Amino acid sequence: MQDILVYIALVIAVTFLIKKFFFKSKSTKKGNCGSDCGC
Amino acid sequence: MSDGKVVKVALIGNPNTGKTSLFNRLTGLKQKVGNYPGITVEKKQGFCKLNETVKAEITDLPGTYSINPTSLDETLVLDTLLNEENETFPDVIVVVVDVENIKRNLLLFTQLKDLKIPTILVINMVDQMKRKGINIDVPKFEERLHTKVVLASARKKIGVEELKSAILNYKELDTTPVSKISTKIDKDFFTKLKSALPEFPLYKSWLLITQNQEFDFLTDTQKKLVTKFREDVVCIRRYQHKETIFRYKVINDILKDSFNVDASKATNLRGILDRILTHKIFGYVIFALILLFIFQGIFNWASYPMDIIDGAFADLSAWTKSVMAPGTFTNLIAEGILPGIGGIIIFIPQIAILFTFISILEETGYMSRVVFLMDKIMRKFGMSGKSVIPLISGTACAIPAIMAARNINNWKERLITILVVPFTTCSARLPVYAILIALVIPNKPILGFLNLQGLTMMVMYLIGFTAAIASSMLLHKVLKVESKSFFVIEMPNYKIPSIKNIFYEVVEKTKAFIFGAGKIILALSIVLWFLASNGPAKFKNAEATIKAQTENTSISKEVFQKKVASYKLEHSYIGYMGKTIEPVIAPMGYDWKIGIAIISSFAAREVFVGALATIYNVDSDDGDNATIKQRMAAEINPKTGESMFNFSTGVSLLLFYAFAMQCVGTLAIVKRETNSWKWPILQLVGMGILAYISAAAAYLILS
Amino acid sequence: MFGTIAGLQIGEKAFIEKLCLENIPLKLLEMGCLPGIEVELIQRAPMHDPLYIKVNGSHLAIRKETAEKIIVSK
Numbered sequence: 001m002q003d004i005l006v007y008i009a010l011v012i013a014v015t016f017l018i019k020k021f022f023f024k025s026k027s028t029k030k031g032n033c034g035s036d037c038g039c
Numbered sequence: 040m041s042d043g044k045v046v047k048v049a050l051i052g053n054p055n056t057g058k059t060s061l062f063n064r065l066t067g068l069k070q071k072v073g074n075y076p077g078i079t080v081e082k083k084q085g086f087c088k089l090n091e092t093v094k095a096e097i098t099d100l101p102g103t104y105s106i107n108p109t110s111l112d113e114t115l116v117l118d119t120l121l122n123e124e125n126e127t128f129p130d131v132i133v134v135v136v137d138v139e140n141i142k143r144n145l146l147l148f149t150q151l152k153d154l155k156i157p158t159i160l161v162i163n164m165v166d167q168m169k170r171k172g173i174n175i176d177v178p179k180f181e182e183r184l185h186t187k188v189v190l191a192s193a194r195k196k197i198g199v200e201e202l203k204s205a206i207l208n209y210k211e212l213d214t215t216p217v218s219k220i221s222t223k224i225d226k227d228f229f230t231k232l233k234s235a236l237p238e239f240p241l242y243k244s245w246l247l248i249t250q251n252q253e254f255d256f257l258t259d260t261q262k263k264l265v266t267k268f269r270e271d272v273v274c275i276r277r278y279q280h281k282e283t284i285f286r287y288k289v290i291n292d293i294l295k296d297s298f299n300v301d302a303s304k305a306t307n308l309r310g311i312l313d314r315i316l317t318h319k320i321f322g323y324v325i326f327a328l329i330l331l332f333i334f335q336g337i338f339n340w341a342s343y344p345m346d347i348i349d350g351a352f353a354d355l356s357a358w359t360k361s362v363m364a365p366g367t368f369t370n371l372i373a374e375g376i377l378p379g380i381g382g383i384i385i386f387i388p389q390i391a392i393l394f395t396f397i398s399i400l401e402e403t404g405y406m407s408r409v410v411f412l413m414d415k416i417m418r419k420f421g422m423s424g425k426s427v428i429p430l431i432s433g434t435a436c437a438i439p440a441i442m443a444a445r446n447i448n449n450w451k452e453r454l455i456t457i458l459v460v461p462f463t464t465c466s467a468r469l470p471v472y473a474i475l476i477a478l479v480i481p482n483k484p485i486l487g488f489l490n491l492q493g494l495t496m497m498v499m500y501l502i503g504f505t506a507a508i509a510s511s512m513l514l515h516k517v518l519k520v521e522s523k524s525f526f527v528i529e530m531p532n533y534k535i536p537s538i539k540n541i542f543y544e545v546v547e548k549t550k551a552f553i554f555g556a557g558k559i560i561l562a563l564s565i566v567l568w569f570l571a572s573n574g575p576a577k578f579k580n581a582e583a584t585i586k587a588q589t590e591n592t593s594i595s596k597e598v599f600q601k602k603v604a605s606y607k608l609e610h611s612y613i614g615y616m617g618k619t620i621e622p623v624i625a626p627m628g629y630d631w632k633i634g635i636a637i638i639s640s641f642a643a644r645e646v647f648v649g650a651l652a653t654i655y656n657v658d659s660d661d662g663d664n665a666t667i668k669q670r671m672a673a674e675i676n677p678k679t680g681e682s683m684f685n686f687s688t689g690v691s692l693l694l695f696y697a698f699a700m701q702c703v704g705t706l707a708i709v710k711r712e713t714n715s716w717k718w719p720i721l722q723l724v725g726m727g728i729l730a731y732i733s734a735a736a737a738y739l740i741l742s
Numbered sequence: 743m744f745g746t747i748a749g750l751q752i753g754e755k756a757f758i759e760k761l762c763l764e765n766i767p768l769k770l771l772e773m774g775c776l777p778g779i780e781v782e783l784i785q786r787a788p789m790h791d792p793l794y795i796k797v798n799g800s801h802l803a804i805r806k807e808t809a810e811k812i813i814v815s816k
Contacts, residue, residue: 002366009371010569013562020559020707105772143774143800276768283771287798309782309801319788411803415789424792525767525808530794530801 047127048183048206049119051151052135053144054102055404055531057163058191061135062099063543065203069589082127083547089207092610098127104143104529106150106246107279110448114252120154121243122256131157133202137386138164138173138530141298145290146283149217152186153242157212159205161185166192172301179297185213194537218289221700224281228274246719249330251273312533314388314409326409330431332387333396337435337466341388347460348388353382367572382564382643383557386436389466391549393435397428402536407528414526421515422459423452430456430507433463439704441712451520457712458722461705462507462698464500467644471696472499474648477668479689495693502697506729549658556704563642563703567613571635574611581607608654613638627695627731627740628688630676637695641703644696687741689735698730743816746808747795750783756814757781758797765811774798781814 052058066085084101100119101112108114119127121551132151136144141162152158162175181188187205191198219239221229228239234245247254257265269275298730315321356373363369400406406428414424425447432440440460447453464472473496481494577584585602594602608633609616624634632654639650655670674683700706700723709719750756758779761771774797775781784801785794791806 001363001370005368006371006569009368009565013565016558016562017566033188033494104769107768109767109769120747140799142798146772279768283768284776287774287776313785313794317785317787317794322788409805411787411792411794414803414805415787415791483816525769526792526805527767527770527773527801527808528803529773530803532801 044093046089046093046206046209048097049127049128049129050097050135050148050574050602051116051132051136052102052163053104053140053147053529055138055529056102056135056140056144057193058102058135058658059099059540060537061161061163061191061199061202062097063539064193064196064199065095065097067675068288084127087203089548091201093207095203095206097133098129103147105147107249111445117250120151120156121246121254125257129156131159131206132208133159133161135161135163136513138162138168138175139171142290142294145293146286147182149286149289150369152184153216153218153220153240153271155214155215155240155242157209159189159202159212160184161189161191161198161202163191163193165190165197166195172303174299174301176297179294183293183297184217187212190402201655203325216240218243218286220282220285223285224278228278232268235268236261238356242380249279251505258737281681313408313530316405317412322408326412329400333393333431336350336392336396337389338469341392344388345385348385352377352384355381368570370540371565371568374572375565376561378649379561379564379568380557382646382649383553383560383656385645386466386552387549389435390439391545393432394545394548395541397432399536399540402534402540404531404533407530410512410528411530420511421452421455421518422511423447423456424451425471426452426456426530429460430463433460433465433507435591436465436467436552436556437463437702438708439552441705441708442551444712449526451518454520454713455514456517456716457709458514458718459507459511459727461702462503462510462695464503465644465702466703468499468503468696470645470677471640471647472496472693474668474671475684475689475693475696478671478684499693500698502694506698510725556708559704559707560643564646567639567642567646570613570616571608571611571639574607574614577610578607581719609634626689626738627734628742629692630683633692637701643704644701647696685742687738690741691738694737695730695734698726698733700726745814745816747781747783747804747812747814748806750781750814752783752785754816755782756816757782757792758812759815760813762811762813766808770804770808773802774800775802775812781812 041181050062062083062085085097085099087095087097089095096168098119100116103113104114104118105113108116108117119125119129120132121129133243134148134151136148147204148158148160158181162316164255166173167173177188178189188669189198189202189205191202193199229245230708232244232248233241236247247257247265254262254265316325356377358379359373362367363372402410409427410424412424413427418426419424426444429440429444432443437460440463441457444453444456444460447456476492480492482490482492485491485494581603585599585606589599589602609618613635614631616638617631619632620634620638621629624637627636632651635654636650640647651671655674671684673723675681676683676685676688706719706723709722710716713719744754744759747756758777758781759776760777761775766775776798777796781795781797783793784796786792787794787803792803793806793809794801794803795809796802
């Protein structure tokens with residue numbers, strides 16, 4: 001029983017880390033984009 | 040009105056107008072801070088009860104001088120107001136202006152007013168009017184600006200009720216534009232624009248074609264039209280300049296007969312303070328003293344709550360183990376999760392103290408003087424005067440520091456600041472430095488009044504700072520990033536800081552740290568715990584193996600258990616990882632045990648100490664209560680027969696921790712803030728190489 | 743007499759004559775730096791950069807490179 005809980009916690013943690021690092025690049029804006037900073 | 044109706048309000052204004060005070064006054068603690076989808080700017084919202092049935096949902100938009108954005112934060116104001124499908128698109132805009140800077144503040148108002156969204160004008164800080172000899176003809180103002188004017192003082196609680204009732208009755212507001220820019224700039228051009236996009240108010244179409252960004256809410260046909268209009272860049276730039284000049288003309292006309300200032304009432308406190316605070320000698324001396332005071336606060340005052348937190352979490356772990364049924368999940372909680380949470384909470388005192396200081400400096404207006412004073416110096420290193428705030432914040436934690444770099448307009452200056460901030464000695468390095476210095480640096484006085492250990496700690500700070508400066512100079516030379524941005528900051532009037540605003544600011548920043556970086560640290564702690572407490576076949580057979588080894592000797596049960604634990608750690612996944620990297624880290628003088636500690640400290644550097652505690656705890660044969668320091672001192676290097684943590688290894692480790700980018704939380708923030716993998720990887724590799732070479736060189740020379 | 747903001751003495755006032763529109767950011771205009779407006783140099787930072795000016799009721803700090811592009815008449 002406890003083992004199952006551990007694996008659940010581990011899966012949540014790993015999923016979170018992967019999501020945080022690999023799937024958060026949906027943003028379309030880059031850096032500072034104003035009319036004056038030429039990017 | 041129907042039951043439970045919600046009026047959406049957007050609070051907009053220049054920086055330093057007391058907009059945040061008004062927001063806090065209206066919403067109290069009923070605030071929530073989230074992120075706007077896709078971008079990193081924080082979204083501050085709060086609720087305010089207008090009457091029995093109607094609530095206002097107030098969005099506090101970032102301070103801006105104009106609707107034309109020059110930074111990421113300001114882009115948001117434009118996005119919110121142009122996209123009607125946006126969930127924060129307001130029913131009514133509340134523009135907050137500072138009575139003392141009304142002319143410049145009204146520029147933003149006239150721009151907003153032309154969008155034909157109901158708009159209320161709040162003239163804030165009116166309690167200052169009498170003292171400054173300012174007189175406003177409100178009815179005339181309302182007539183000329185086609186709006187409802189509320190005289191308010193958020194700090195003195197004046198005008199708040201009047202504003203609430205004005206919000207409640209927003210449907211009665213006049214939406215006539217104030218300035219008819221079309222006829223004054225180029226009639227033909229604007230007629231063409233109007234007929235191309237007849238579905239929008241003219242000013243909205245104008246804004247759409249003058250920006251460099253894509254607007255996702257437009258249809259494909261609209262996008263094509265907008266792109267076509269954008270082609271004539273020179274022309275559009277000229278029109279934008281004309282527009283601004285024209286708007287100021289309109290504003291001057293309005294102010295001429297409804298607003299006057301009795302110049303004789305002006306005091307020169309500002310001038311006197313400016314002369315002292317930006318003096319070429321005293322200015323720097325005062326700034327240095329303030330910095331010293333802040334560091335004193337961070338390190339001395341914070342140590343008390345930090346000790347309490349440290350002890351409390353150790354007790355909590357022990358208590359959890361005693362009450363929960365023994366098993367792997369209990370171990371996960373007691374050895375993985377609780378220490379992980381403790382490792383986050385322990386930073387709160389320092390972060391809270393640091394942000395209290397920083398928000399006091401910002402609220403008083405002093406920070407702008409620091410930026411003014413430091414800009415030229417920082418520019419020599421490729422940074423901006425505005426980089427000073429991130430670099431100071433970095434001594435507590437790099438994560439909020441990197442977020443503080445957002446208000447640097449110039450992309451190259453901002454990028455360099457983000458890249459070098461992790462070199463500053465953050466508080467997570469302190470426990471590592473403390474234990475290593477205690478181990479390898481003799482505790483003896485030097486020059487009579489200094490202590491060699493204390494001096495070493497200071498040298499570590501200097502090393503971090505020097506590395507930051509040196510690498511920024513290098514990046515300044517090497518980086519080929521195009522940025523033709525400029526630098527203009529407002530030098531606001533000096534103010535007495537509002538305790539309420541500081542409190543909200545500190546709570547918000549601390550929360551951002553806990554929920555941003557904290558989650559990553561916690562998740563990584565869980566993974567590392569798992570790797571340390573599981574392993575392949577040899578790990579599972581640990582007890583049998585040790586039993587076979589010790590068959591003919593008589594050892595106590597306790598010693599037997601420790602031998603098993605030690606064997607398990609050696610053959611756990613993380614043990615194998617430590618052994619795998621051993622050849623790589625050997626030139627720096629480390630063995631696989633230190634390798635484990637280094638891998639573990641990617642969650643947060645201070646985990647190094649805890650990891651070594653675990654390793655040596657389970658490693659030592661005598662089960663007495665020797666401290667972690669004594670256990671480390673007793674560790675023998677099997678190859679040399681000397682103490683493992685001798686002078687050369689100690690210095691090598693100190694340098695490694697000073698330079699290596701060992702913080703997953705920081706990497707995640709850099710990735711988010713730069714929206715690219717390139718920069719965090721550059722940091723990881725660049726700092727790693729520097730750490731490796733300097734640590735190996737130190738080991739080679741000293742041993 | 744014509745000059746630029748960068749050439750003013752501390753405490754000296756002048757009128758903005760011309761801004762080199764191609765090089766001057768819109769933001770500076772929006773903050774009140776407009777032709778015909780009086781500008782006063784309040785202070786120079788150590789090493790003479792940036793400059794602290796008062797214009798149109800606003801107190802601003804701008805870098806020397808920007809100030810050199812704003813033509814004033816004394």
